[in-house]
Amino acid sequence: MVxxxxxxxxxxxxxxxxxxxxDIDYVEIYGYDYSGAPPEVSLITVTDRAxxxxxxxxxxxxxxxxxDLDPDLADRVVGAPADGLRYVLRDGTTYEVTQVFVAVDxxxxxxxxxxxxxxxxxxxxxxxxxxxxxxDPEDRPxxxxx
Amino acid sequence: MLTGCSNAxxxxxxxxxxxxxxxxxxxxxxxxxxxxDISDVETxxxxxxxxxxxxxxxxxxxxDSDLDGVGERGITAVVLHQGGDIAQTLxxxxxxxxxxxxxxxxxxxxxxxxxxxxxxYYAVASAEVVDRSxxxxx
Numbered sequence: 001m002v003x004x005x006x007x008x009x010x011x012x013x014x015x016x017x018x019x020x021x022x023d024i025d026y027v028e029i030y031g032y033d034y035s036g037a038p039p040e041v042s043l044i045t046v047t048d049r050a051x052x053x054x055x056x057x058x059x060x061x062x063x064x065x066x067x068d069l070d071p072d073l074a075d076r077v078v079g080a081p082a083d084g085l086r087y088v089l090r091d092g093t094t095y096e097v098t099q100v101f102v103a104v105d106x107x108x109x110x111x112x113x114x115x116x117x118x119x120x121x122x123x124x125x126x127x128x129x130x131x132x133x134x135x136d137p138e139d140r141p142x143x144x145x146x
Numbered sequence: 147m148l149t150g151c152s153n154a155x156x157x158x159x160x161x162x163x164x165x166x167x168x169x170x171x172x173x174x175x176x177x178x179x180x181x182x183d184i185s186d187v188e189t190x191x192x193x194x195x196x197x198x199x200x201x202x203x204x205x206x207x208x209x210d211s212d213l214d215g216v217g218e219r220g221i222t223a224v225v226l227h228q229g230g231d232i233a234q235t236l237x238x239x240x241x242x243x244x245x246x247x248x249x250x251x252x253x254x255x256x257x258x259x260x261x262x263x264x265x266x267y268y269a270v271a272s273a274e275v276v277d278r279s280x281x282x283x284x
Binding site: 014016018019020021022023049050053059062063064065090091 | 171172173174176178179180219220240242243244263273
């Protein structure tokens with residue numbers, strides 16, 4: 001029975017980005033419609049901890065359940081709203097990940113090194129927040145699917 | 147770890163007449179911590195009599211074994227003051243895994259389990275960054 005079930009749903013694992021809320025200085029959010037070379041990108045830098053908290057950004061990634069990316073889902077990412085997140089930590093390092101919201105419960109995560117995963121958790125931020133301003137697409141976190 | 151519904155009654159974390167609350171928050175073995183020193187009466191009462199009572203499910207008795215392996219995620223130390231003395235110190239440990247319960251350890255040695263992310267107040271206020279060594283050790 002277990003073997004049969006395991007074949008039906010992808011194995012879920014939990015992310016460990018290696019940092020928590022107390023490590024975060026600020027977060028840059030790049031919003032765009034996903035493509036390999038988006039023509040237009042907008043940006044907001046969120047430094048206010050109350051706003052970071054209300055946006056769910058402080059512990060967004062810690063233990064977030066993810067699974068291997070389904071190729072069928074990967075085929076549907078182009079044009080979907082994307083949030084490129086750059087966490088700037090208090091020690092000066094950064095952590096980047098891009099979330100692409102293909103549909104409700106269908107979120108694709110892409111890291112700059114080309115690795116990717118999917119999750120049922122997450123909702124768009126850049127399309128819901130005021131104060132986004134135009135940005136250079138080259139500045140966004142890399143998010144190229146293999 | 148238990149998750150989901152609980153039959154436990156709401157229970158606060160504060161003894162009577164707390165007049166100052168210090169909150170330290172750090173992550174795993176990192177070198178820095180967020181620090182808040184809260185002494186205005188309204189906020190202290192808000193935390194002790196509202197947030198940590200009505201906004202959280204009750205504590206479920208745990209044991210020392212629940213402390214095994216904690217310390218890999220968020221750690222929050224809360225120091226409750228009463229008339230210039232420390233009345234009680236407690237530590238909230240976020241545990242590994244999605245939606246797993248937090249472990250709460252009191253300085254009396256008691257250990258409890260509580261709903262995940264119960265103690266989040268520190269995050270919504272400005273916090274001073276301090277050296278991890280300033281944070282009370284359990």
